[in-house]
Amino acid sequence: MRVSTIDSPLTYSVINGKKYGLDYELAQQFANYLGVKLKVTVRQNISQLFDDLDNGNADLLAAGLVYDSARVKNYQPGPMYYSVSQQLVYRVGQYRPRSLATVNENQLTIAPGHVVVNDLQRLKETKFPDLSWKVDDKKGSTTLLEEVISGKLDYTIADSVAISLFQRVHPELAVALDVTDEQPVTWFSRLDDDNTLSAALLDFFNSINEDGSLARIEEKYLGHGDDFDYVDTRSFLRAVDNVLPELEPLFKKYAKEIDWRLLAAISYQESHWDPLATSPTGVRGLMMLTKNTAQSLGLTDRTDAEQSISGGARYLEDMMAKVPETVPEDERIWFALAAYNMGYAHMLDARSLTVKTKGNPDSWTDVKQRLPLLSQKPYYSKLTYGYARGHEAYAYVENIRKYQISLVGYLQEKEKQEAEAMKLAQDYPAVSPEELNKAPFPFLSFLSQSSGYLTHSPSLLFTPQKKEEK
Template sequence: MALAAAGIGIYLLFDQMGIGFKAPLKQIQERGTIRMITANTATSYYTYRDSPMGFEYDLAKAFADHLGVALEVIVPEWNTMFDVLNSGQGDFIAAGITITESRKRIALFSDPYMPVQQKFIHHKLKFGIKNLEQLAGRTIYVRKGSSYQERLKELKASGIDLKIQPLMYVSTEEFIRLVSEKKIKYTIADSNIALLNRRYYPDIKIGLPIQEEEYLGWAVKKTNEGLRDQINQFLEVAEETGILAKLYEKYYGNVKIFNYFELKKFHERIKTRLPEYKKMIKTESEKYGFDWRLIAAMVYQESHFNAKAKSRTGVRGLMQVTQDTARLMGIKNRLDPKQSVKAGVKFFNIMHKRFDDIPDPRQKNRFALAAYNVGYGHVRDAQAIARQQGMDINKWTSLKKALPLLTQRKYYEKTQHGYARGQEPVHYVERIFTYYDILRQKGH
């Protein structure tokens, strides 16, 4: 009944706006589901701990909610997505696809929602290109039927003697991995895909753009103008209400925080150092219901999985526990790995519970991590500053702006806990979530 009521409400709203439903959109309402055609990639759709994720998935789910229907996900072979769409098996394609003239001949596209640019990808030990003419003589691997192949054909037709090696069933992410492992020399990737995958494969180099800026869009059948119009309305609402910004922050917000040597070390140490501490991290994480990968990322940020680590401020061990915290958490030896992890996770849980007023668990994790780093009082002070500036005090995007203001007298002199190096907890949290994402994507 609730779903039907929602559908009637939406119908009346759109009817009042003079839009009306065309047949395919009405069928979606009557069916109670909308069918998303997508790709199983890090940028579009994947499952983690039995939960669906991905920028495109989350945006499509918000669209389904906007229409008052359930979302059904269809994942065909990549090169058959438009066939699946035009055969009526799915309602729209949301797979991070660029809007191109050739694609516009076979489908209707929504308004654009993200700019991207095709980039030349090579191994960091290989020479890149300084101009497009230097593509001559190089063999470039791309997915067959992709916009990359289309662009390379244009360059070849312009007189650049390059060799295109199109493969049918290999994803862009897989080509990036092959470049990283030096199994192929070159590929092309959209900038968003390249930036996201660089953290998983730090040996790649994102090189020269080979195309002007393009845009991503969703596609519907040529005859389905009604659904296209509703997608455009939704994207406008998503822009105005911050849904798009929130999702971009979730999936792409820290992709530009990249230090090759830091990430390279992390990839090495999850093989050489993490196994020694993995069991104890899992045990302590499970006590409090935390994802062990988040705690492992936290341990790495604190000590690089070095049980004897000591900072310039005197904190020590895997979790860089202070003497006061060690006493409060009931441990005697901060250099003992088990005791350190036990104390650190217990203290993190205390911080976590103190933010029970934050409803979103993902936001709550970030606030608790910031408090672990800079102190609970400073985080609350930053929230007070955010409130004064009209920001949502329960969102990390607000706290990222407010915490650094604690270094400025005009702000911190009005707070309860005073000055703090507010940029440090921002970097701390962002790095932890970068490491956390790598651990999830690597299947740990």
């Protein structure tokens, strides 16, 4: 089965050789359902995706595409599985447009094939006659978002989910206004006379809806929430640059059952990576362990970074081991974190309450919705272990997930920049600062003055440039 998609954090990406993405995982499951092999082709923009269908180079488009009346005239839509709105974005610190009335093509650039072009055309005809925009045939939405972040471009339009993920790594990206209401997302295939593929796709989505696997995948990629906090995210990324490097070896050393970046995110939520952190209730250290927990783990100094991280990791492993085996593997960590925060017994109460209110106790989506009820008397009075600050456990897990998304994306981007710098270093051998300003190196001279990442490569002899504070 040939599937065309776009490289983005939500749809499809490759990290350390492993493939991720909501649409990728669904496509792989669909291929397994059909008993065929999956072949993925990555395209730069939406226009190229539909070219693949037109030219017979793809069977399906799985790329977070919006259902649109114009598209369904020529292509077969599949089941709709989540929704997004289209939003106009700008860079923090720059002018924020409050309306599309004054936006023009010198400011707004759209990716080719983007569904919002139809919406903009309708708005121009009915409300904003002076509205204009430019379509860049060579760039996709991801590239245009990056250009807004860098200040190269004033505005672009992208879907709300993609923007929220970008903001976890680039908090300077801000939403100016909503261009559309919520729109359903679907896959597309060629118009099929016998409906073979579309019928199979409908059966597949019905089955994963019924067994809960669709909800689990959506929780994994869409469950991080949309309550973006600019100040908090920016502070976290500063700490990643300034504090994390010293602690990173310890997180890698003791994160045995989970990804080290998740362990680091847990520690940041607990203490903001302050080894001396102390709460009013007496918990201390990077992992904010109680005195009793530390003693049970054989720790002698909760403020010692290595002891705290090793103890916290072991305690979390104990919680994960206790999570009922009926909970799917990829969701066990969230149940364990809730138990880590409010106690294992109260996590069991949350599962029990989920059953009583006709939810699935093995679904994190269902259980987390009941957590705030643990502090409400009509509910906790009927539970085995009584009152708990379930709303805090809910926020605790959600915050950790957001920090993890930010950390993974930020480190991945740094690796990409370092790889680009290394390639430039190989293409253009190191020269002295004096030679940079002499012929025949005008291109290198320009790069050394304008490119932030070039001067970060230790193999180059460029004079370091001071990065502007964001």
